[in-house]
Amino acid sequence: MKKLYIVLILVFAANTIKAQNKDTAAADKLYISLEYVDAAEAYKKLVDDGKGSPYVYSQLAESYYNMFNYKEAAKWYAKVIETQQEAEVYYKYAQMLKADGKYEEANKQMGTFAAKAPNDQRAIEFKKDPNYLPKLRSQQKLYDLKNLNINSDKADFGAVLTNDNHLYFASARSKGRKKYGWNEEPFLDLYSSVMSGDGVFGEPQPVGEINSKFHDGPATISADGNTMYFASESFKEKEFVKDKKNNLRQGQVYIFKATKDGEKWGNIKEVSFNNKTYSVSNPSLSKDGKTLYFSSDMPGGQGGIDIWKVAVSGDGTYGTPENLGKKINTEGNESFPSITDDNKLFFSSDGRKGFGGLDVFMIDTDKDNEAKNVGLPVNSPKDDFAFSFNTAKNIGFFSSNRDGNDNLYIATPVCSVDVITTVKDALTGKALSNASVAILDNKKNIIETKTTNMDGIVVYTVDCDKEYSVQVTNDGYEGNVFPVAKTRGGKVDIAANLQPIEKIIDKEVVVLNDIFFEFNKSNVTKEGAYELDKLIQVMVKYPNMEILVKSHTDNRGSDQYNLSLSDRRAKSTVQYILSKGVSKTRISGKGYGESEPNISCTDCTEEQHAQNRRSEFLIVKQ
Template identity: 50%
Template structure:
């Protein structure tokens, strides 16, 4: 897959100004500006052979080879161009080519350089937050079996939309078409194949003239009933294009069309109203219920070059206003080829998220109105090449992905796959019950916390006492649960590769935590030289709030303490601040200020008197708050 397949209007990010063009480069530049990269490369290479090349020529050679995904040549010329340039985007692309050629350490070196120059770029931020990401992707294990398909040719074949026993693809195999200068292959047409009983695909058929034109046609997506199809087409068909006044070159965009389908016939083809002459819209995917259309576009206002968007489809088939899918999905690079599966998982291809080189396939899912973290699908779906146009039947695990990886039959090839293991997200389903009656506790508050103490999500249990979360597999977490009139409880959840983790957590009635003089709580710790309430301390303090709500006459006195490090006066002041923040937390939960007070004791009442030989754990035990019932508490039995 050329990075820019069907991106007709992309502005080529050449690292050198057009003012560097000379009479000697005129022919090559003309081909380059018309996206005729194969011929441009031939002309620029002639200048290299003559010894007439400079930084401008090296940069153009790098860009041209990048655009047709000749990774070896692109790497070579980027290295040469960067001898006299430090252009950040060129460094990023050089890193991508190194990675595509399996030179991961060298790629990381260039990414670190890119990140130092553009620290606010989301591609840089993602890399710096996870610089060792490559082994994590490579070591996840094989989740799919992947096989090259017999229907592929020596030219570009991609896609894979299976509907009603037929497979629809896009291909450059029609030699009757004019060649496209970008890669010197014929313009793309749409084809169908019939699925035979043995699982093979036969009866190759090019769709009729109503669907295919002399210009590019791209991927297809059907409504659930199969009666409407959406597809991409070049805007030249509508006589919509921009003309460069200098080169006299015409530039089109891509538009989305829809058509009615009856049997094998397509009719009533019309352009969607969201199309514009100023930008492209492509790669359609219809949701399982037919209510939403997902697509890629470079329309203004996005986060990068191409972003993933969605738009509603009403009961009359009208498409609504495009909505950007947000920064969790979209980066400053390309995000394209969205596919929404039958369980509403969103798959897409990206060069902006952390991958193996070229475009990789990623996935996410909307949970409670928010998108789950974006994950790399991993090998063998992804490779060092471009991997795109992913589709899957979630029930059977069968699907298709397109790739220009090594070992294929031609340019882009279509690969059939079978999912053999679940992907690396885990759905945690927790049931919260009364420890005595085992009845579900609707309305309990449950927070999922990672191993660093960060709250990942907080939810309220439904009528069956259940809460659900989606997290990355193999990630250890803890469930923290609170409920009115119940003792709070925690449950450690070990990371797993399974698709679901079913857990149960029981809460005891609040009476069990009350004694004659003291509210029994787990220790409340403070960080060294800090007085703020941590997330874990807040969770424990909620037990006290529950008790004070149950016994409205209860009055509490809090004492706060320090370890032995620091001077006596300093520690006294520090502990006093800790007492005040503890008291303020209780008051912030609705407890009247007259019912809670406190004081700092410094290091005068150590929990562990370990002298000058305290371990860090012993120091931590001394940095605490304690509570006593002054009046209004229950009597012991």
């Protein structure tokens, strides 16, 4: 149903009429009237009766394409390319194959499309990176999603949440409405549902004063809640073009404006840039109310349906519509624009690199950058569209036919933080490339390790509201650990300035952070190993240096037990250093039990006990 607002209310067949004949006349009239369900049946009967032809195959493919029956569409496009060589046929065929998850075959058809239309922007982008899908699949997840509880068994799409918690959307759920031949569903109405404080949506109610006997919706609401722009039909204004040959009236999608009158919407007027020779639809109003975004097939675009914007003045008049250009639009279809309060524009496209069908894209209009596919799980091999986002409530909505019907979904942002670590020499300020940077969770578990680039930088993307730390090492430098505080998104800059390794030598001692041991244990912990690696670096730099490891315990346990435990800890420490290639003639260890406490105490705290469980490193020979 959503394709109603991508194409015209009534359109002529996409193929030339030359191939029509008396056998196809009835089916052609159904197709021209957008009654694709019945048209497909009529064309299929012609095939069954032995009257199939390249024209009939093409009409079948187009009928199923417009219904997004991707399996049947792909089946008939395969027949079409046996005789037709138009580039766009290969593009549509590839789209349907992608929707069916047949990416390898889709790429083959895209290759043919690119060869036939080398200057098409879609072909150019495809040739730049034909195997883009693995990267798209591995893209960082931006949203969690769930099915909205107010969906019906008919088309529901185009949801926008107002600041007063009203969710407006278009739906074909009305059982009292006549059916639309496109997909045999009732005509669209505009509905609203109230969101409660716990995020539950109430029973949707039709917006009676907006709805008519024609298609109505979707809509956009001003920030103050007093102005609505919504899509409907030109027939509402008795505006259409007559097709005398087929005895049809060709209508368009129009945009209308309504204002709040108490609890009702009234004063409904069409906008001045409506035109009975092209459609304008899917309105979205900026926060300040001065810019209206919409989709249209009006002249002057990039091809297909494009996204446009128009200035809205204080007196209610409109400027000249402006095409958003190649940064947004392609030779394919771009539709369902939605502008957020912080000027991020979401839109759907079938002309950009995606998973199949329509995909949702986003671009920050305040920055000169490229539109970005929002990735999984919002996008899928099917049609994903009409993404809107309420920044004040930090919640989004989109529509998809991934389950066979146009349904509404909630999109909740996955909160993330970019931890940008820059490693430098603390004395010279020189950036240190190839330094090892590990990101650790709040339990000191290493999540991942990377090496710095030429500028000494590593970037990690982590969850919001969690404490982390980065552990940094580099040959010739004292490693260090830098805390990363909790934050609610955005980025955190960590200045990881490392001291040259000589800094830990203090006369006759190599000064390390304490090598703590767990209670009653002698194994080297991961924190201890990190510190011992500094000692190893010093011993590598000074090949004649010899070290005595003195190991100590806390005062729990007998003197003899503690002496034995400390000796095991000393030997464990020595064994770790030997495992790194240091000669055993250069390292020795001895346990001192509880005889030399770091902190003298009788009723020691756990922290004091931990301070006494330590190792010291004496330089026996420089």
